[in-house]
Amino acid sequence: xxTLENTASGPLLTADGTPLKVSLARSLRRSKLRGALLxxxxxxxxxxxxxxxIAQLLSRSVDDTLVNRALPRTFVAFESWDRQSLPAxxxxxxxxxxxxxxxxxxxxxxxxxxxxxKPGWRSLIKxxxxxFKKKIKGPPYRDAMIxxxxxxxxxTFWQTLGAMKxxxxxxxxxxxxxxxxxxxxxxxxxxxxxxxxxxxxWRTFLLSLIVTVGCLAMAYPVAHLLATLPLRYxxxxxxxxxxxxWTSLLVRIVAWMVMLQNxxxxxxxxxxxxxxDDENRLPMMYNFTGxxxxxxxxxxxxxxxxxxxxMKTIPPSYMRAAQNLGAPPSLAFLKVYFPQTLPGVGAGVxxxxxxxxxxxxxxxxxxxxxxxxxxxxxxxxMQKSLNWGLAAAMGTLLLAAILLLYWVYxxxxxxxxxxxx
Amino acid sequence: MSSGTTETDNYVRFDAVQKSYDGxxxxxxxxxxxxxxxxxxxxxxxxxxxxxxxxxxxxGFEPATHGEIYLDGxxxxxxxxxxxxxxxxxxxxxxxxxxxxxxxxxxxxQVRRINKNEIESRVKRALEMVRLSExxxxxxxQLSGGQQQRVxxxxxxxxxxxxxxxxxxxxxxxxxxxxxxxxxxxxIHDNLEVTVVYVTHDQSEALTxxxxxxxxxxxxxxxxASPTDxxxxxxxxxxxxxxGENNTLPGQVTSVNGNHCQVxxxxxxxxxxxxxxxxxxxxxxxxxxxxxxxxxxxxxxKFPNVFDARVEELIYLGDHIRTRASVxxxxxFIVKIPNASEHAVLQAGDSVKFGWSAExxxxxxxxxxx
Ligand SMILES: Nc1ncnc2c1ncn2[C@@H]1O[C@H](COP(=O)(O)OP(=O)(O)OP(=O)(O)O)[C@@H](O)[C@H]1O
Ligand SMILES: [Mg+2]
Numbered sequence: 001x002x003t004l005e006n007t008a009s010g011p012l013l014t015a016d017g018t019p020l021k022v023s024l025a026r027s028l029r030r031s032k033l034r035g036a037l038l039x040x041x042x043x044x045x046x047x048x049x050x051x052x053x054i055a056q057l058l059s060r061s062v063d064d065t066l067v068n069r070a071l072p073r074t075f076v077a078f079e080s081w082d083r084q085s086l087p088a089x090x091x092x093x094x095x096x097x098x099x100x101x102x103x104x105x106x107x108x109x110x111x112x113x114x115x116x117x118k119p120g121w122r123s124l125i126k127x128x129x130x131x132f133k134k135k136i137k138g139p140p141y142r143d144a145m146i147x148x149x150x151x152x153x154x155x156t157f158w159q160t161l162g163a164m165k166x167x168x169x170x171x172x173x174x175x176x177x178x179x180x181x182x183x184x185x186x187x188x189x190x191x192x193x194x195x196x197x198x199x200x201x202w203r204t205f206l207l208s209l210i211v212t213v214g215c216l217a218m219a220y221p222v223a224h225l226l227a228t229l230p231l232r233y234x235x236x237x238x239x240x241x242x243x244x245x246w247t248s249l250l251v252r253i254v255a256w257m258v259m260l261q262n263x264x265x266x267x268x269x270x271x272x273x274x275x276x277d278d279e280n281r282l283p284m285m286y287n288f289t290g291x292x293x294x295x296x297x298x299x300x301x302x303x304x305x306x307x308x309x310x311m312k313t314i315p316p317s318y319m320r321a322a323q324n325l326g327a328p329p330s331l332a333f334l335k336v337y338f339p340q341t342l343p344g345v346g347a348g349v350x351x352x353x354x355x356x357x358x359x360x361x362x363x364x365x366x367x368x369x370x371x372x373x374x375x376x377x378x379x380x381x382m383q384k385s386l387n388w389g390l391a392a393a394m395g396t397l398l399l400a401a402i403l404l405l406y407w408v409y410x411x412x413x414x415x416x417x418x419x420x421x
Numbered sequence: 422m423s424s425g426t427t428e429t430d431n432y433v434r435f436d437a438v439q440k441s442y443d444g445x446x447x448x449x450x451x452x453x454x455x456x457x458x459x460x461x462x463x464x465x466x467x468x469x470x471x472x473x474x475x476x477x478x479x480x481g482f483e484p485a486t487h488g489e490i491y492l493d494g495x496x497x498x499x500x501x502x503x504x505x506x507x508x509x510x511x512x513x514x515x516x517x518x519x520x521x522x523x524x525x526x527x528x529x530x531q532v533r534r535i536n537k538n539e540i541e542s543r544v545k546r547a548l549e550m551v552r553l554s555e556x557x558x559x560x561x562x563q564l565s566g567g568q569q570q571r572v573x574x575x576x577x578x579x580x581x582x583x584x585x586x587x588x589x590x591x592x593x594x595x596x597x598x599x600x601x602x603x604x605x606x607x608x609i610h611d612n613l614e615v616t617v618v619y620v621t622h623d624q625s626e627a628l629t630x631x632x633x634x635x636x637x638x639x640x641x642x643x644x645x646a647s648p649t650d651x652x653x654x655x656x657x658x659x660x661x662x663x664x665g666e667n668n669t670l671p672g673q674v675t676s677v678n679g680n681h682c683q684v685x686x687x688x689x690x691x692x693x694x695x696x697x698x699x700x701x702x703x704x705x706x707x708x709x710x711x712x713x714x715x716x717x718x719x720x721x722x723k724f725p726n727v728f729d730a731r732v733e734e735l736i737y738l739g740d741h742i743r744t745r746a747s748v749x750x751x752x753x754f755i756v757k758i759p760n761a762s763e764h765a766v767l768q769a770g771d772s773v774k775f776g777w778s779a780e781x782x783x784x785x786x787x788x789x790x791x
Binding site for chain 2: 315317318320321322323324325326327328329331332335336339340
């Protein structure tokens, strides 16, 4: 960019000697203030329904105070343990007191958390809670406890306490990417059989990418038609584009099931016309393909509308001018028309990708086993397994991915946009 | 087609061109027009008369419904716009908003695969020509209307087209800037020896800039002539009315006498006029008379037409005084009296005599417009 200042040196001054920048800011302050007042209600609304829940989500994804609250004495004693051999009597006493005097509800929640670290914790403490009071009247506790359940003598159980010691943990995040802490708080991969999420992340990104590209490829020509057709036809086309919005999502998905399933319209037609054998019907439903097809259809309007709205503002005279200046239509399109539609393309791509990456209804219904996405996992941990910390961590990772994308978008399209006006 | 098509002076030629957008009405009705090489030809006409349509057909964006257009002797109906090599300044400039001024100017050169150094020097020269050398790095959105306009002119000329079309390029500018730009465009035309087809509905712009003016109305050419001829000798009532200010007196021809005729106006006066667009006695006619050709209280015997008039209203305009008066039953008769010392000062309500020569009073066809 060329500098707009013509003076050779020093900042520009206004007539009364204040720097130009300062007076400019001052003169704009009033209108800025008025603008701020106008957006205040919307801002409050946003904070209440958006910022607060997200802050909660973030804090929940790293919150690890459940166990600390349930076993305060134990963690004090933990400090003086070498973490290699079986703990000394003092630590047994601490955990005994914690379990027998603690609030039942707090301990119940803590054991759920402890079970993520090592399966068995929950049943151990539950069992101990029942028997400790009856069978152990006083110190020494160590041997009595091991007699009640020999897992108390297993050092690996004690070692997992190390991972739960801090009130904050990255454990949920690690879990969300198939990793965990070992006894020394080193990050390691989970066992092979328990790795599921990394593959799901990849699948989610890949599917979102395919859906986005598919939407773009279909939406661009449609948007162009919408923007250039005479009003009569473009209105009709617009109705066709918006029609999906007026139909229930479930109805649309069911309609796709009718079309795509093994005995559905498409397969039956292909078999009937002899293109396919009866045994080789195409699997298009309850798998990755089905999810892609249905999601493209559902998200298409989100791509068409932003592109259309940008194309609508580009007068046909630009294309004409480009051709008049000697560019054949294809080159004129590439050099003059397409770059001007980029803000719309960017907005559509970002919108569709972001919606796709967190989608879960469609995969739930038509995804089958290999069409499940991260969104489905989040729903599962929210509703079924009640591992909210993990759900929150996954949600946070999704959010981070989206923000990253947005930042990239801003770098590529947004800033260029700003230069334009 | 009348004469041979190889007449070298005709750079552009519309041959019996018709144009319809909707298949129901003709926007251009039988257009025959020759533009000479190096000429500055202006299409002038009211809004909707088909001026832009003519340019669009010439540039190749609208096909002619019928007829053929020739460029330098070759028919170009089948040539796509990007091979016509015609420069054009669009009505709204159409500068590419995502490119800088430099990139805009380089665009036509890049698509012609001219080498980088050459492009750079030609862009620089073009910017110098419109005196915008410091603005090359800006985007069109950061320029004023007049600057954008100059960029548009520079872009239309940078690839050295032989023919440049301009569609109301000055329409969006204020009066002062418009006059300055008129001068600059004219200057560029004189220097570069390009052929210019210029569209405007501003008649003073047409009169100052053009070699010839083609007056359009509802898809037909009303008159094609030099500015002087158009103003001094309009061929019909539309042109007389459209170009400059004009007094009209409707009436009927009572006798014809060589070049002259006598007309009985509807107000009852008998006027001696030049016979232009009437045939025989009994024809209805409109007499056309320029306000500045009327003399107040002329010497007796100087003019065949002398009538009593009553001054109704005076408007002081500095260099002249616009006087509205009643003459021959017409209450909106306008006379321009030069603001010179020898002229008597009139007052509203004064009774005076108006006189004019038969040559200045043209008997034209009946004016159909408002
Ligand atoms: N694309 C089009 N489709 C249909 N009718 C059109 C189209 N373009 C122009 N017309 C019609 O053709 C006629 C001539 O239009 P044109 O644009 O040539 O007028 P113009 O002389 O340039 O007017 P102006 O001075 O307002 O620019 C008008 O009646 C207009 O409504
Ligand atoms: Mg026009």
